[in-house]
Amino acid sequence: MARQGILTVGEKMDLEPFTDLAWRSKENREIWSQRFPRMSKVYRDAEIETFIRGMRKVYVWHLNPDNLEKDLEFFNANDLVFYPQTRSKIYEGFSHKHISPKPGDPQFVYGVLVRHRDKDLGKDFVEASKSGNHQRIGELLKYPKCCRTFFKKVWPSSVDPIWEAVGSKKNSVETRIHPYCNQTLRYFGFRITPHLPCSVTCRETILMGSKWFQIMQGLDKEAAYWLKELLSLPSEWSCLNGIAIVKTPLFIGITNSSFHKTKVLVKNLGWNPT
Amino acid sequence: MILIKMNLSCPMACSYCYQTPVREEGFHKKPYDLDAVIRTVRDLYSKTKSQIVVHGGEPLSIPIGDFERLLSLSYELDGKSSIQTNGYLISEPLIALFKKYRTSVGVSIDGPWPCNELRGSGSPEDRRAQTLKILENIRFLRKENIPTSVIAVVHKYNAVKENRLQLLKDFVSELELIQVCGRLNPCCTGNPEYDLSQEEAVSVYSNLFKFMLEKGYSSWSPFKDVLNSLQGKKEVVCVFAGCYPYATPSATTVLYDGSLGVCVRLYQDDIYLRSSKFSRIRETVLGQTECLDCDFFPNCKGGCSGMALDFDWRHKDRFCETYRTLFQMARIYLKAMGCQISRSPPMEIFAPGNHSDGIQHLDGSIRHLDSDIGLGSHTDGIEHLDGETRHLDSG
Numbered sequence: 001m002a003r004q005g006i007l008t009v010g011e012k013m014d015l016e017p018f019t020d021l022a023w024r025s026k027e028n029r030e031i032w033s034q035r036f037p038r039m040s041k042v043y044r045d046a047e048i049e050t051f052i053r054g055m056r057k058v059y060v061w062h063l064n065p066d067n068l069e070k071d072l073e074f075f076n077a078n079d080l081v082f083y084p085q086t087r088s089k090i091y092e093g094f095s096h097k098h099i100s101p102k103p104g105d106p107q108f109v110y111g112v113l114v115r116h117r118d119k120d121l122g123k124d125f126v127e128a129s130k131s132g133n134h135q136r137i138g139e140l141l142k143y144p145k146c147c148r149t150f151f152k153k154v155w156p157s158s159v160d161p162i163w164e165a166v167g168s169k170k171n172s173v174e175t176r177i178h179p180y181c182n183q184t185l186r187y188f189g190f191r192i193t194p195h196l197p198c199s200v201t202c203r204e205t206i207l208m209g210s211k212w213f214q215i216m217q218g219l220d221k222e223a224a225y226w227l228k229e230l231l232s233l234p235s236e237w238s239c240l241n242g243i244a245i246v247k248t249p250l251f252i253g254i255t256n257s258s259f260h261k262t263k264v265l266v267k268n269l270g271w272n273p274t
Numbered sequence: 275m276i277l278i279k280m281n282l283s284c285p286m287a288c289s290y291c292y293q294t295p296v297r298e299e300g301f302h303k304k305p306y307d308l309d310a311v312i313r314t315v316r317d318l319y320s321k322t323k324s325q326i327v328v329h330g331g332e333p334l335s336i337p338i339g340d341f342e343r344l345l346s347l348s349y350e351l352d353g354k355s356s357i358q359t360n361g362y363l364i365s366e367p368l369i370a371l372f373k374k375y376r377t378s379v380g381v382s383i384d385g386p387w388p389c390n391e392l393r394g395s396g397s398p399e400d401r402r403a404q405t406l407k408i409l410e411n412i413r414f415l416r417k418e419n420i421p422t423s424v425i426a427v428v429h430k431y432n433a434v435k436e437n438r439l440q441l442l443k444d445f446v447s448e449l450e451l452i453q454v455c456g457r458l459n460p461c462c463t464g465n466p467e468y469d470l471s472q473e474e475a476v477s478v479y480s481n482l483f484k485f486m487l488e489k490g491y492s493s494w495s496p497f498k499d500v501l502n503s504l505q506g507k508k509e510v511v512c513v514f515a516g517c518y519p520y521a522t523p524s525a526t527t528v529l530y531d532g533s534l535g536v537c538v539r540l541y542q543d544d545i546y547l548r549s550s551k552f553s554r555i556r557e558t559v560l561g562q563t564e565c566l567d568c569d570f571f572p573n574c575k576g577g578c579s580g581m582a583l584d585f586d587w588r589h590k591d592r593f594c595e596t597y598r599t600l601f602q603m604a605r606i607y608l609k610a611m612g613c614q615i616s617r618s619p620p621m622e623i624f625a626p627g628n629h630s631d632g633i634q635h636l637d638g639s640i641r642h643l644d645s646d647i648g649l650g651s652h653t654d655g656i657e658h659l660d661g662e663t664r665h666l667d668s669g
Binding site for chain 1: 544545547548551562584
């Protein structure tokens, strides 16, 4: 069967989550591979911090059986309730779907954390997830309304809507992606905001990103700067046959992505990080 | 295979060379660090036991002392050595080195003059003289019992223009007489002045395959690989082995500063270091998209990443139709000969067992060690010295 345009997830292709990274030079690798763990950690820590500070009442949590004691201590110390939703095989990078584990597979429990007093929101989230109500899920996670609407429009025909966020009908497009809206490297752990923005310069996302970035600076100023620097670099994101290639001046990243039969290309001219 | 690329400079700088885009990036102007290269080769060899090839650019263009250190290193590690050269600079002192270090020599030449007119430097008269000299050197190598093979690139100038295909076939026959075999690689520059069109490639390669079958020449790639693959043998060229473009285990390059790169065919305007992983992602994608309905996908696995359509490895090989035609011909031939067509061609040539680092290993049934030289003992199907016959897969 000939394929046209974008496929629906699972319609024809089935790729497991996959990421890889090839460095441009030894020098880049020596400098940046040391920074990467702190860069992805500062984002993860900021994500939790926004929840602990009450900026968001719901937080998606991956409960790893190997860290069970530590996780339960954290829940107890913060008066949190965990609502489990599904088990998933542990995958590389970032995934747009959960993979049912086979017995013995390394796995985690996907679920949602709320404060004890917000238990109803936890139930609400579980219900919304079951019924596929992404608008409500996004609302509970405090994602901007414009981006929730965008998500509803593109998902799931495009699981990695980078090209769609540029808003061009051309297959090859040149633009400048604001670092707070830059989700091209999220599969590798690099992002400043948690959601898929409706545009590469979404005002609401930039506002949200400013707050999140402030928190990151408080947690690890240096790592926050590196993260912003990386997400501000000129880059090229292209997608074809379910694989996205992200070319940055430092490395080439490869990941599973949307299923474009014809190659789409976004040339990001970069952003001044200051 | 470990390809040592001290630099990519070559006095010939042939117009269609697949390394030209990398040269344009200034790669070849960087000074090499011989000690770093040697450290990397030692480390890689200890893990892989892969054949070491002094490659280039032109390996004979580096200072002879450095060149000898590389041959000596390979000999020390592997008991033999190997180079891929344009063949012009072969000399008696070099022959002495080749004997000392058990060197097998791969020569890049596209046939006799004028088939070879795209290769070389200077005026047509200069290039003609260079071609004659290289042919003379091949005979010299064989006279001195140096294992020798040839990589010929097949393009419009040796396979289409003025009935030159016959000259190319005569060239193959002459080489067979002196026990030289090799590869007939399709030219892939993206320039239609050189590259065979789809129709031309199908016609030329079908013609060459018939010729090989009629003459009984069994050692020329890609034809032997097509036959091997259909018979379920693992001795197939990397093109049919399933390529991961960020690791290319059949062609791990050691670059001028000792860093590890991938097959240079993958470098267009993007030079990158080798990934530490191996993945079957390309096969997985092509098997669900462009190659979905193809009978021969298990045999070719989408072909060469570096020769993919639009030079984008997410596409299948641009010579898909050619390979499909060869597989169809081979299937009929094998059937007529009463040979069994394998229903389960080799799928796990690289990255066997639990390895995910993209490096070939000594690993159970997938063995990558050249200590036991002899046709049939190899299971990786790539590059070997089999007595007097050299099988090198690169260039």
